[in-house]
Amino acid sequence: MATAEGHRSSVGKYVIVYVILLVIAALQFVIAYSNISGGQMFTRMLCLAIVEGVLALLFFMHLADNRGLLWFFAIFTVFVLLTLQYGWTDSFRLLDGVQWAK
Amino acid sequence: MSQAEITMAGHSAAMERPAFSVPAKKMAMWLFIIADTATFAGCLVAYGFLRNATPNWPRPFHSITNVALMTFILLTSSLTMLFGIDGAKAGDKAKALRWTMITAALGAVFALLHIREWLALIDEGMTLFKNPWGTGLFGSAFFSITGLHLLHVTGGVIALIAVGIRYNGGRYNADDLEITGLYWHFVDLVWMFVVPLVYLLNLSH
Numbered sequence: 531m532a533t534a535e536g537h538r539s540s541v542g543k544y545v546i547v548y549v550i551l552l553v554i555a556a557l558q559f560v561i562a563y564s565n566i567s568g569g570q571m572f573t574r575m576l577c578l579a580i581v582e583g584v585l586a587l588l589f590f591m592h593l594a595d596n597r598g599l600l601w602f603f604a605i606f607t608v609f610v611l612l613t614l615q616y617g618w619t620d621s622f623r624l625l626d627g628v629q630w631a632k
Numbered sequence: 633m634s635q636a637e638i639t640m641a642g643h644s645a646a647m648e649r650p651a652f653s654v655p656a657k658k659m660a661m662w663l664f665i666i667a668d669t670a671t672f673a674g675c676l677v678a679y680g681f682l683r684n685a686t687p688n689w690p691r692p693f694h695s696i697t698n699v700a701l702m703t704f705i706l707l708t709s710s711l712t713m714l715f716g717i718d719g720a721k722a723g724d725k726a727k728a729l730r731w732t733m734i735t736a737a738l739g740a741v742f743a744l745l746h747i748r749e750w751l752a753l754i755d756e757g758m759t760l761f762k763n764p765w766g767t768g769l770f771g772s773a774f775f776s777i778t779g780l781h782l783l784h785v786t787g788g789v790i791a792l793i794a795v796g797i798r799y800n801g802g803r804y805n806a807d808d809l810e811i812t813g814l815y816w817h818f819v820d821l822v823w824m825f826v827v828p829l830v831y832l833l834n835l836s837h
Contacts, residue, residue, distance in 0.1 A: 539718055541714070544711060551707055555824070559832065563835075563837075575832060586817055590714060591817045596652055607670075610669070610673055615677070617677070620685075
């Protein structure tokens, strides 16, 4: 829909993305009640959350229209997330039990 | 050469193209969002370390009704924000103000539901350092992560009202409303990760 000032409305696209986000969120709630292991549940929920996040970034926050900024954001976020992973070894060691943790 | 041309030539170095072709104010918001992403990522990963390393992690949530309602409200508020920005870009001030205020109202309802949930958990005996179900670390992690998010929502509601009023008064333009919208979508985006990790993985079956 074009307006008097030449602005093209994207309301239709926003509504479609909104409905998809609602469906994905509903899927997460369904997974929460499914009879699967904690690890599987975590993986599925996290994957769906990432899909939701990417959709919101691309269409609600308009990163789809700015590839440069999209890459800047993606590289920074992935870098931060990777550097945060250093603690898992200690986390598992604490769970399994080590001499100094007892 | 006119005075204006001389001035422009003198300031040519300061008039380079903005980074990623994004105006300075919008870029400042993106840098804030990137920094805040690191903050929330740090909180959620630290929460993951604790949950993984603690065998008696509590599962205090009996129902998904409240969190489902909160998720629906926050997602809907992102859509209403987009309607507001769409109105502003089309030059329709009344539509822009109406949808921005609806967004702020939805944010306020979300905050009230969140506080109600906190009070219910506190009533059941949960504090920052102890709870009746297991390790006391749960309260610290839960209140820190959801509290930080609630703080962002509250700040967002205030910002939406302030920017909406100033936009209507002619002091701010559609770009300012769009920048505030970016922040609001980010708050929504964070909630998409908080819900599965902090709520749904801690449901009591």
